[in-house]
Amino acid sequence: MALESQPDLEVVGEAGDGAQAVAMTRALRPDVVLMDVRMPVLDGIEATRHITSAGLPARVLVLTTFNLDEYVYTALRAGASGFLLKNVPPADLFTAIRAVAAGDAVVAPSVTRRLLDAFAxxxxxxxxxxxxxxxxxxxxxxxxxxxxxxxxxxxxxxxxxxxxxxxxxxxxxxxxxxxxxxxxxxxxxxxxxxxxxx
CATH class of the missing domain: 1.10.10.10 (Winged helix-like DNA-binding domain superfamily/Winged helix DNA-binding domain)
Incomplete structure (x- = not known):
């Protein structure tokens, strides 16, 4: 509902599990996929890897609970363009989606640096x-x-x-x-x- 309140953002699909997310990304060709880490059938990391390795144009934003969640580094290695916290304010979510759609990463370089230091x-x-x-x-x-x-x-x-x-x-x-x-x-x-x- 929050996303659909923005005139320049359109939700083209919602998936209930990681395998469905990959299939829908192939079929619907969205600009951005907002991916949860913990999902049934295929987790968000593997789903991200499938999407990015298939050469699909969609860019993936991974949702995580903690700023330095152990999954974040793995998600970035899998090809995600960044990550967001699940409690991100709607305005920041909108900005992040637009930035990723434009080809930018949503993880600030200094945050990325701390992340990689933590998981080196x-x-x-x-x-x-x-x-x-x-x-x-x-x-x-x-x-x-x-x-x-x-x-x-x-x-x-x-x-x-x-x-x-x-x-x-x-x-x-x-x-x-x-x-x-x-x-x-x-x-x-x-x-x-x-x-x-x-």
């Missing part, structure tokens, strides 16, 4: 992936992972905000990442950032 022990250890980035793009990636905005990165690196925006777009394209949240995850997994790095 879940990060895999293995051979690093080949790095296609230029030295400057790698610098920008590290600054993103430290939780800095484009304006802050521009100031720290002595370039214009437009240049930083271009670098961010190239990083996303080269690394096949969806948004800034996944840039941070990549930085941790590749060893460019460790918990506590400033």
């Amino acid at each position: 022990h879940h990060l895999p250890t293995g051979s690093p992936r080949p790095d296609p980035l230029t030295p400057r793009e790698r610098e920008v990636l590290v600054e993103l992972a430290r939780g800095h905005s484009n304006v802050e990165i521009a100031r720290r690196l002595g370039v214009g905000p437009g240049t930083v925006k271009t670098h961010v777009a190239r990083i996303l394209a080269k690394l096949h990442l969806r948004d800034r949240v996944h840039v941070v995850i990549h930085a941790y997994e590749s060893g460019l950032i460790r918990p506590g790095d400033g």
Whole structure:
């Protein structure tokens, strides 16, 4: 009811379990899927993984009870574009859905950083992936992972905000990442950032 009160938001379907959510996403092709973590048949994490790995255009927002719920990191690894608390005020929910629909992540970089610091022990250890980035793009990636905005990165690196925006777009394209949240995850997994790095 709250979502349908917004003229620019339309609820196209509701699923009772994770498997149904995946099937409905395939059939209805929504812009955003608001996914609960705990659902019957197929949990929200696996449903998210199915949706994002199938190359569907829908972006997934995962609902969680606690700010640092153990499921949140797993959800981000599964391809979610961020997470919301279940008690999020309606206005914030509307803003988050619009942001994700526009291609942004709803998890602020600083919150993502704390999240990854808390769950860094879940990060895999293995051979690093080949790095296609230029030295400057790698610098920008590290600054993103430290939780800095484009304006802050521009100031720290002595370039214009437009240049930083271009670098961010190239990083996303080269690394096949969806948004800034996944840039941070990549930085941790590749060893460019460790918990506590400033």
